[in-house]
Amino acid sequence: MSAQPPATFVVEINADHPRTLNGRELLQFRELLWTLIWRDIRVRYQQTVIGVLWVFLQPLLLMLIYTLVFSVMVRVPVGDTPYPLFILAGLVNWTFFSQGWTRASQSILNNAPLVLKVYFPRLILPLAAILSNLLDYLLTLGFTLVFAAALGYWPGVRTLGIVACFALMVVQLLGLGAWGAALTARYRDMNLLIPLLLQTLFYLTPVIYPLELAQDALGADLYNLAGLFPMTTVISGMRWAILEGQPPPPWPMLLLSVLSASLLCISGFWYFARSEQSFMDVL
Amino acid sequence: MSGVSIRVEGLAKRFAIGAPGQSGPLSRVRQRWGGSQQPQAANAPQRTFWALQDLNFTVQRGEILGIVGRNGAGKSTLLKLLARILTPTAGRIQLLGRLGALLEVGTGFHPELTGRDNTFLNGAILGMPRREIQRNFDEIVAFAELAAFIDTPVKFYSSGMYTRLAFAVAAHLESEILLVDEVLAVGDAAFQQKCLGKMGQIAQTEGRTILFVSHATNAIQALCTRALLLQQGRLVMDGAPAHIIQTYLNRFAETQTHLENLPDPAQPFQILQALLVEGEEAPQRPLRLQVTYALRQHPAPLITVQLHNSQDQPIYYTDTSFLPDGRHHEIGQHTLHLDLPTALLGPGTYHLGVGTWHPGPTAPHFLEAGLQFTLPEPETRLARHNIRWPSALFPPPGWRYLGSENLPLQQEARS
Numbered sequence: 227m228s229a230q231p232p233a234t235f236v237v238e239i240n241a242d243h244p245r246t247l248n249g250r251e252l253l254q255f256r257e258l259l260w261t262l263i264w265r266d267i268r269v270r271y272q273q274t275v276i277g278v279l280w281v282f283l284q285p286l287l288l289m290l291i292y293t294l295v296f297s298v299m300v301r302v303p304v305g306d307t308p309y310p311l312f313i314l315a316g317l318v319n320w321t322f323f324s325q326g327w328t329r330a331s332q333s334i335l336n337n338a339p340l341v342l343k344v345y346f347p348r349l350i351l352p353l354a355a356i357l358s359n360l361l362d363y364l365l366t367l368g369f370t371l372v373f374a375a376a377l378g379y380w381p382g383v384r385t386l387g388i389v390a391c392f393a394l395m396v397v398q399l400l401g402l403g404a405w406g407a408a409l410t411a412r413y414r415d416m417n418l419l420i421p422l423l424l425q426t427l428f429y430l431t432p433v434i435y436p437l438e439l440a441q442d443a444l445g446a447d448l449y450n451l452a453g454l455f456p457m458t459t460v461i462s463g464m465r466w467a468i469l470e471g472q473p474p475p476p477w478p479m480l481l482l483s484v485l486s487a488s489l490l491c492i493s494g495f496w497y498f499a500r501s502e503q504s505f506m507d508v509l
Numbered sequence: 510m511s512g513v514s515i516r517v518e519g520l521a522k523r524f525a526i527g528a529p530g531q532s533g534p535l536s537r538v539r540q541r542w543g544g545s546q547q548p549q550a551a552n553a554p555q556r557t558f559w560a561l562q563d564l565n566f567t568v569q570r571g572e573i574l575g576i577v578g579r580n581g582a583g584k585s586t587l588l589k590l591l592a593r594i595l596t597p598t599a600g601r602i603q604l605l606g607r608l609g610a611l612l613e614v615g616t617g618f619h620p621e622l623t624g625r626d627n628t629f630l631n632g633a634i635l636g637m638p639r640r641e642i643q644r645n646f647d648e649i650v651a652f653a654e655l656a657a658f659i660d661t662p663v664k665f666y667s668s669g670m671y672t673r674l675a676f677a678v679a680a681h682l683e684s685e686i687l688l689v690d691e692v693l694a695v696g697d698a699a700f701q702q703k704c705l706g707k708m709g710q711i712a713q714t715e716g717r718t719i720l721f722v723s724h725a726t727n728a729i730q731a732l733c734t735r736a737l738l739l740q741q742g743r744l745v746m747d748g749a750p751a752h753i754i755q756t757y758l759n760r761f762a763e764t765q766t767h768l769e770n771l772p773d774p775a776q777p778f779q780i781l782q783a784l785l786v787e788g789e790e791a792p793q794r795p796l797r798l799q800v801t802y803a804l805r806q807h808p809a810p811l812i813t814v815q816l817h818n819s820q821d822q823p824i825y826y827t828d829t830s831f832l833p834d835g836r837h838h839e840i841g842q843h844t845l846h847l848d849l850p851t852a853l854l855g856p857g858t859y860h861l862g863v864g865t866w867h868p869g870p871t872a873p874h875f876l877e878a879g880l881q882f883t884l885p886e887p888e889t890r891l892a893r894h895n896i897r898w899p900s901a902l903f904p905p906p907g908w909r910y911l912g913s914e915n916l917p918l919q920q921e922a923r924s
Contacts, residue, residue: 236603236604236605237603237604238601239601240601257633258636260633265619265622265626268626269621269622337617339617344592344594345592346634
């Protein structure tokens with residue numbers, strides 16, 4: 227009766243095994259990850275008239291408003307760089323970050339029917355939420371590079387800095403997304419808190435102003451501590467990589483932010499794995 | 510040994526009873542600093558109950574295992590543990606093979622996406638590799654009978670179309686172990702039959718293991734090769750489906766015929782006693798329900814009565830809005846009689862639910878009273894040959910002889 231070959235796929239479920247982050251299992255479920263990313267993108271632009279054009283329209287509109295306020299009405303000193311380009315290089319990254327964090331935080335709650343009825347590594351949900359913004363990000367980043375080139379800022383070796391900054395941003399996002407998703411599932415307060423935190427962070431990080439402005443105001447020591455905030459070094463680093471003439475973030479600040487990002491990511495995964503089992507009870 | 514598909518050892522699951530969000534670091538902080546809001550919640554010991562206890566069984570490859578039990582017996586908890594949605598409190602489970610769980614129809618369906626997109630989405634969620642869905646896609650669409658609408662967003666589907674598509678995807682899951690919860694309770698009967706057929710066929714030809722939870726005892730009997738009976742979280746029987754179902758239906762019946770509550774003056778309304786009494790006219794024996802209740806405060810609810818057959822299907826309902834006398838609305842203690850339509854019913858065991866209903870959008874609520882009675886096999890020609898009465902009803906026979914005629918035409922035709 228057992229003509230079939232023995233099963234190659236064996237799962238052990240044990241009461242006394244606490245769940246930990248399981249990379250191999252994540253890899254097994256990568257197909258689901260792709261499908262969920264594809265679903266998010268698909269649903270976002272379904273039944274929209276101008277579809278993907280929204281990707282460009284949003285940062286362009288914001289660029290116009292911020293230029294009007296911070297370049298025409300209030301004069302923020304940004305060196306030789308034209309302000310529209312300066313703000314765009316910051317905004318594009320900020321948008322990826324803020325949307326990624328918001329969506330990742332809501333991912334468990336919004337997919338409650340899935341979490342209650344199907345098993346998969348739950349980390350896939352915040353991951354998919356973050357990665358579903360990647361296409362938008364690459365398109366707008368490309369647009370920014372073209373815009374910069376049109377104004378005479380040609381890409382060079384320095385441009386590779388984008389990759390390093392992006393990596394740092396993703397590590398920060400993964401940490402924050404894991405924390406946000408696990409906490410939002412249990413405490414709905416997070417739905418109100420996270421937009422507030424994002425708003426605060428938007429002004430704390432140098433999106434609309436250059437980093438040196440903070441240096442002048444705070445002094446060197448305090449200023450380096452700003453590296454602890456997510457996105458501070460990412461945004462000024464991105465600007466340095468895209469726009470010639472913008473200074474890079476100082477080394478102590480960079481080190482500090484790599485350190486804080488790693489801590490954030492590790493602690494986020496730890497807390498997520500710990501809470502994963504109780505999602506059933508709180509959703 | 511190589512034929513084992515699922516091995517469960519000492520499995521147990523305990524749940525905490527209480528509002529969610531009452532535990533966890535932030536709540537503890539709130540309880541400590543938030544002062545007197547919930548002083549009891551902080552000190553009260555957490556109440557728990559065991560949904561499953563000390564469960565041991567193995568399932569061989571190719572078996573179709575039915576899981577039977579009353580509500581709250583632990584059937585769904587068991588499936589969720591196997592599906593890894595819940596983690597066990599004790600014990601271990603070993604699954605040898607890829608597992609697909611159908612705990613709900615159309616999990617993850619997105620209304621904005623087309624039938625085609627949802628097929629791939631739902632498939633991926635159930636754990637089907639994309640290649641597998643692609644290979645089976647045409648068959649799935651044909652099975653769902655939705656070829657014309659496959660590129661329409663599912664929000665425009667009727668609920669029947671939606672269920673058919675969801676089932677079609679699920680029926681084509683190629684995992685070695687398939688868990689099926691109550692999902693077959695929805696959808697039209699013909700399509701259910703088609704799905705059951707497909708499942709049975711796959712289990713037989715491809716050696717797939719199926720675990721099937723259902724209240725539909727006839728489906729279990731038709732489909733399963735073995736069954737488990739769960740009662741209050743414990744495995745009480747393991748064997749042939751027909752035998753298990755018989756035991757289940759009998760146990761379901763073994764309860765009191767008498768419900769009594771102590772008077773509690775704090776309650777505005779209370780059913781104090783409900784019991785079955787024999788009617789006087791012996792041969793037809795219309796059983797009577799006698800209900801005594803206390804109304805201490807207006808408004809009075811309607812008293813509701815529902816009769817279930819042994820398959821747990823409701824077959825009769827009535828309430829006191831049909832009682833012409835108005836005195837039963839007055840404050841005080843009252844006793845009512847209700848003639849049950851036993852003269853119409855066929856043999857079998859029946860359960861009676863007694864409850865209340867306050868006018869509003871919620872359905873009547875019935876107490877788990879466990880009032881039950883059994884009507885014996887009628888003494889008919891069939892019974893003398895040990896053939897059971899073949900229908901649900903046994904009303905007074907309505908035959909009448911109208912007279913005789915000579916039928917010369919027929920006789921001519923014969924010759």
